[in-house]
Amino acid sequence: MSGELTGMVRLDHYLDGPIRNGFSPVESADWTGVQMLGLGCLTTDGFEPRQLKNAPHGIRSDHAALLRDGDLLLSRANTRALVGLVGRYRDIGSPCIYPDLMMRLIPNDRCVPDFLEHLLTSAPVRRRIMASAQGTSESMVKISADSVKQLKVPLFSVADQQRAVEVLDAFDARVEAEIGALRKELSLWDGVINGQLSWHAQKFGTSSLRDVSHGGGAYGSNAAAVASDLRMPRYVRITDIDDQGKLSTDASAAVSIPWESARQYLLSEGDLLIARTGFTTGKTYLYQPEDGVCAFAGYLVRFRINPERMLPEYAFLWTRGQAFATWVARNVREVGQRNISAREYNQHQVAVPPLDVQEELVRAWRAARASHSLRQLEIERLRVLRQAVSVDLLSGKVRVGDVA
Structure with a gap:
């Protein structure tokens, strides 16, 4: 980076306004034109629109929980290992609100939004978030807005934030390329297996x-x-x-x-x-x-x-x-x-085909799985390397220019 870090600050140094929880009304059985996120939309890989529900009628266009593309969300309740997961909301094509078990964090002009996401998903900050969670059972712990605001994080200039984001985004692009190749392999295999299983059902009952x-x-x-x-x-x-x-x-x-x-x-x-x-x-x-x-x-x-x-x-x-x-x-x-x-x-x-026919398909599956496992190992290697670089960059141990 351009110089050594000047110290640690509270997370709210980078935030604009209060941290607000969302809204969790009763789900509607019918489509109302507005959707609401489930807690499962925040994953270890960020935001994924995989758990959506119909919001009830009456959600106005100025509702406080309505999301904008790019909003940063943080889960405030989950298991200790999953509490504090972070993701940038991406427009799903219809108005959407976030639930009470999530918080919305708004960066101020001292913070690059993508940097804030990288910072909150870095291993040291994740450990602090998990340690601050409280609850009577490990299967459901919660974090407060105050504990999030008081998290101690490194102080960066906007210019150094942007350079760190560029380095980490490059790693993420490499990971996504490998994931795309794996998905293509899996899709091809799915076509093969479905064809064989359909034929087995028709021929053998x-x-x-x-x-x-x-x-x-x-x-x-x-x-x-x-x-x-x-x-x-x-x-x-x-x-x-x-x-x-x-x-x-x-x-x-x-x-x-x-x-x-x-x-x-x-x-x-x-x-x-x-x-x-x-x-x-x-x-x-x-x-x-x-x-x-x-x-x-x-x-x-x-x-x-x-x-x-x-x-x-x-x-x-x-x-x-x-x-x-x-x-x-x-x-x-x-x-x-x-x-x-x-x-x-x-x-x-x-x-239920004969066992020897079953064995033939299982052998092919084992070979395909071995190939998929090699691809998955490369993905994990890149993720580990990316996490190590993230820790070094976001702690100031290395400068952005030193990362190839």
Whole structure:
């Protein structure tokens, strides 16, 4: 940078006006022309418009919670690992309000908006935010506007802020390019797998999910999670499963369940979990021993696939296919919270080709997954490097001009 940092300031040095919470009215069953964000729109990758609801009638054009393109949002309540997530709102094509569990931060003329987002997502500041959160359970803690305003952050000139943003945005562009290439690979593979699964159903017929499993679907534990403890089983929740059906490797987001509550919900090799509620109803995960000792939570349904009828990996592939996604969309109940019961999942029809035919598709999937994993490793390498550069830049340890 142009010089050494001149010190630390409170975050509100960079902010204009008060930090305000949003508004959380009762969701409308009908389209009203105005939408509202769900808490899940703030992710570890920033803002994603993936959890939208219909706002009720009566939201005026001057409502205090209406968003503008570029507004910076911060979640004020979540698990300790996820509280304080930050994202820049991007116009979704219709008026939108933000909920009470988010705060809106408005930068002043001493702050470049993109710099503020980079600053709040940097590892040191994230740790301070998580440490300031309070609550009686690790599964729901909150941060106050005062604790956010009082965060100690480095003081930068506007010129140095802009140069830091350019460096970090260049890293983000490299990551996005790799993610785009991975998505293209996954899309091509999805086409192959859906074609094969459709042909299998037509040629070999189907059976219910219950018939290819031992005992049908079973609900998970309703016990409260505790802080992650390697002496206890990991507690697998819907939020621990990523979009590719893998268990999150983010240790900071993991929680545990005491042994006395876990025993009847422990997972075994080949167990298939299906989300039964929420916006990701139908998301699936196939347990692997390398994921460690795990038990599953109540919003998931477990199927113990019978390997004499179906390979567990084939069952997982089926639930990643279009036929299953279409069935979920048709059967999910939208009244109240989205839901599909274990009884309904039991009745879902899956293709049942001979085991050798199943094995052929599973082998192809394993090869494709290996290729995808290499691409994912490169993405993670770039993200780690980007985070290290972010820490060094935003702490003043290195100058922008020293970063290649």
